Amino acid sequence: MKVSIVGASGYTGVELIRILSFHKKVSLNQIVSRQFAGKRLRSVFPHFSKSRYEDLIFDEEVDLNSSDIYFLCLPHEPSLELVKQLSEKGKKVIDLSASYRIKNKNVYPEYYGFEHKYPELLEKAVYGLPEIFREKIKKANIVANPGCYPTATLMAVYPAVKEGVISEDKIVVNALSGISGAGRGLKQQFHYPEAFGNSYAYNPVKHRHTPEMEDVIKAISGKDIKVRFTPHIIPVSRGMIATVIFETDLNKDQLVELYRLEYRYEPFVRIISRPPQIKDLIGSNFCDIYVDFDSKTGQAVVISGIDNLGKGASSQAVQNMNIVLGFNEEEYLKDISLSSILFP
Structure with a gap:
């Protein structure tokens, strides 16, 4: 399975790259960052040198056809639009923004400052907390990764x-x-x-x-x-x-x-x-x-x-990916902890 990460140079995007570097059942196909477009992963983040994806080059634009599943690590409004575009292509999406988390579309103007233009997709999106909604996630094409x-x-x-x-x-x-x-x-x-x-x-x-x-x-x-x-x-x-x-x-x-x-x-x-x-x-x-x-x-x-970047974001997104793609839910997630020695 081919995977794209959009917004790959932010904290959640980089954490996704770290986790997916160990995941042998998927291939990271595209990383997107307008800020670092044209640069290799290892040149922007040297700790990925000698790693599986060190030579991946950041793209400026998303290729809507290149991957099977897309992680969106973007602000809310860009995600709102990109989920729509990817959905029309029949792609599976795990959205780390809040654009599809809340079923009541009337909440968005008050709390997020924009009108939700796609209530039909909002209805289809599944809230991605596996311990509560696992069975729905299995059938989902749009997973709204929780905050x-x-x-x-x-x-x-x-x-x-x-x-x-x-x-x-x-x-x-x-x-x-x-x-x-x-x-x-x-x-x-x-x-x-x-x-x-x-x-x-x-x-x-x-x-x-x-x-x-x-x-x-x-x-x-x-x-x-x-x-x-x-x-x-x-x-x-x-x-x-x-x-x-x-x-x-x-x-x-x-x-x-x-x-x-x-x-x-x-x-x-x-x-x-x-x-x-x-x-x-x-x-x-x-x-x-x-x-x-x-x-x-x-x-x-x-x-x-x-960990707000782990279960609160990126590793939970991979947990959701595992469920959506029919993998073992624990696949490559049990041994990704970082030693507390690194965080004195």
């Missing part, structure tokens, strides 16, 4: 939502993200002197990932459960921790058992006995989940950890 914050949050809340054990129609989420979640674009607050030793919340009342989470939760439960979401930036390159709090009548033992049963066959979910740590997850496709209960407040406390 990193929604992945961490939904993995933490899914068993409770599915089984209807949340007492109130509200969950509270506080999440911490590495700086790479903002992409490679130059912004003052992400320059080293600004980011080092600093941490802050942003968009605490109206974050664009909130309707994505609520949309999926409603698809699971049939209920309008509101998400009170606050994201924070922390001074690390990559990684994400989400703390989810909700009212429940279950005790700790019952909650832990619920989560263990729900995720017992999931190859990339680990139910752990202490809160997750970012260094255990860097470069991997794992989601670590810790489940506890605060008897004083009657609230469940579920903490999930992922």
Whole structure:
């Protein structure tokens, strides 16, 4: 199978190249980046020297006919149009933007600043969280790869939502993200002197990932459960921790058992006995989940950890590719972690 990566010089695109360099069942056929068009992969990213795709040359434009499956690592509006073009060619697409994640097209003007022109494709697109929508992903031509914050949050809340054990129609989420979640674009607050030793919340009342989470939760439960979401930036390159709090009548033992049963066959979910740590997850496709209960407040406390560039983006995209193409879901994803020694 031939693969193209569009937007291949951004963080998620480069991470896809790293992972697919090990994947023997597909061939990376085209990498697209207008910024580096005409340059070899190894000259732009020297760490790919002597690797499988070191001599690939960045193209300026997408060849709509050259590959079987396309990863789109683009801003939302360019992805909106390119998914349409590729769909008309009968190609399979895994879109890492938010352009096809939310079924309600009326959300896009308010949260993303554009009108969704292709509601018929929006209906066909499948939300690419395998632990929840695996059977639909198998048949999908358009996979809307989830955002990193929604992945961490939904993995933490899914068993409770599915089984209807949340007492109130509200969950509270506080999440911490590495700086790479903002992409490679130059912004003052992400320059080293600004980011080092600093941490802050942003968009605490109206974050664009909130309707994505609520949309999926409603698809699971049939209920309008509101998400009170606050994201924070922390001074690390990559990684994400989400703390989810909700009212429940279950005790700790019952909650832990619920989560263990729900995720017992999931190859990339680990139910752990202490809160997750970012260094255990860097470069991997794992989601670590810790489940506890605060008897004083009657609230469940579920903490999930992922790599925002891994399970929150690129490795999850490869997991979706494996499912779409009929490969073993774990194919070339179990041994891609990066040593925590590299991230002191």
